[in-house]
Amino acid sequence: MKYNFDLVVNRRNTNSYKWDQTKQLFGDADILPLWVADMDFESPPAVKEALIKRAMQGTYGYTIRSSEYEAAIVNWFARRHGWSLEPAWLADVPGVVTALSLAIDLYSAPGEQVILQSPVYNPFYDVIRLNGRKIAESPLIINNGRYEMDYGHLEQLMKQGAKTMLLCSPHNPVGRVWEREELQKLSELCLKYNVLIISDEIHCDLVLPGYKHIPFASLSEEIAAQTVTATAPTKTFNLPGLQSSFVAISNRELKRRFDDRLKMLSLHSMPYFNVDAVTAAYNDGEEWLDELLVYLQGNVQFAIDYLERHLPQVKAIRPEGTYLLWVDYRNLVGSAEEIKDLMFKQAKVAFTEGSIYGETGLGYIRINYACPRSVLHEALERFCRAAQTKVR
Ligand SMILES: Cc1ncc(COP(=O)(O)O)c(C=O)c1O
Known part of the structure; x- marks a missing residue:
């Protein structure tokens, strides 16, 4: 092993959300x-070096997204996940949860049902409820010690009128990496009932040896047209404090509305450190x-x-x-x-x-x-x- 993961780093007294609370x-x-x-x-190490270099520069001005940054993202997803992203599909957001919340607000109407599969990452409940939407809960089923989707129940919720679904892929907290066939089955339901999928793929790179992550939007162009993918390098490379996430939306109309909202909230400029740190992570990590x-x-x-x-x-x-x-x-x-x-x-x-x-x-x-x-x-x-x- 070249890297020493046994090294214990003292994180106390660093304003750490995890250690100092x-x-x-x-x-x-x-x-x-x-x-x-x-x-x-x-x-x-490449990330640490990039951050030290930026910190040493001493002027911390407004920052642009470089073409190297975009290329680093596009190349990573092509290489690791076989997904051909176009730079025009990408928009930067501080957090994946920010993206989930904006997407619910933009693409569903107040009072509407939004599907989630429980048990699931707790902010999924918050972004539905706090946006004034209703939670349509579809519990996962445990089959021989393995969690699975309940397609019959999902179809029932869609039939009853739910037009939006939050997907967690891979799934926190149960640790499933959804297989192509499972996602395919879900995508068929979404196409049949015209359901928009907001796919949280923040754990996409944290897939244990022997498993493979399939980006939901990579299944077909048809399903990509009704998918908003939110992901980030932050879990993968331990950068969550940088607040550097992004969405990929191939549907031009959905993307235009997302971009407009970012502009309205003035969330369209890059944090100073992120361009170089993310580029280094994807290119050299x-x-x-x-x-x-x-x-x-x-x-x-x-x-x-x-x-x-x-x-x-x-x-x-x-x-x-x-x-x-x-x-x-x-x-x-x-x-x-x-x-x-x-x-x-x-x-x-x-x-x-x-x-x-x-x-x-x-x-x-x-x-x-x-x-x-x-x-x-x-x-x-x-x-x-x-x-x-x-x-x-
Ligand atoms: C499924 C899932 N989505 C989103 C997040 C948080 O993302 P962010 O910090 O980019 O909002 C987490 C963090 O634990 C997560 O597990």
Whole structure:
């Protein structure tokens, strides 16, 4: 391995959302945080070098999007995902959630139903509700320990009039990387009922060895015409603090409306550091990412083996992508309050309690395993030791 993912970087006292809020959020500053989807690894060296170079320049003026930046994005998606993007389809946004919210506001009407598949990343609920739309929830089905879409239920919601759907691909928190056939089936329903898909593909590059991400809009030109894809290099290369995401919209009319809205909100200029950092990540971060994915695969195996050996009462669902492990604790304790007490007060570790992802997430916790193995080991050890007192 060329890159050292075992390196523990001290992130406390850096205004870290993940590390410096444990007291306020969980009641104790010494809690080990494995919750929010933010990695504890250093970004690729090329990114750090690009940022240092920009910082050293000393004038921090308005910044333009370079043709190298666009080419870096286009080449990355062609190379990694076999998706031919055109620069004209792209628009920059601070966050993927910003894009989801704008798309709901722009392309659906107040009071309309927007479909989501639960359990899902909690801001999906917020962007629907806070835009004055109604949540049309289609729970995923667990089949032999693997989550699947419920096409019958999705069709029912579409038949009843839902014209917009938020897709999470790969899916946070359950770790599914949707297969081509599954997406194809969904796209047929969307075409039949004229449903616009807003596809959150922020985890597209975090696909474990042996799996493949299929961009929803790459399925066909027909489905691309009713798809808004929101994605980013931020999860992939650990840059979420840069706030650098983008949308890809091939439908010209939808794209024009999106661009107009960005202009209206004056969100159309680039943050100073982002052009160079993102260009460096996509052009020079590929080898780092491939090694990272192998390391993450090792963490998954380590965590699953550790839990099987030390706490067989809980059952981890093997992830195919993301860096999030979804664990069923229903044979250990009975309520969200009990698991929170066990994590935060007794074990001094913060995993995410699953009901924030919807009622179907109750009984599960989400563990962010994008950290050095020693940190993961310590967190699991703390949790399993405290959990022993609950074993009947
Ligand atoms: C599915 C999903 N979408 C969006 C985000 C956040 O994206 P952003 O910070 O670009 O708004 C996350 C972060 O955890 C996520 O898991």
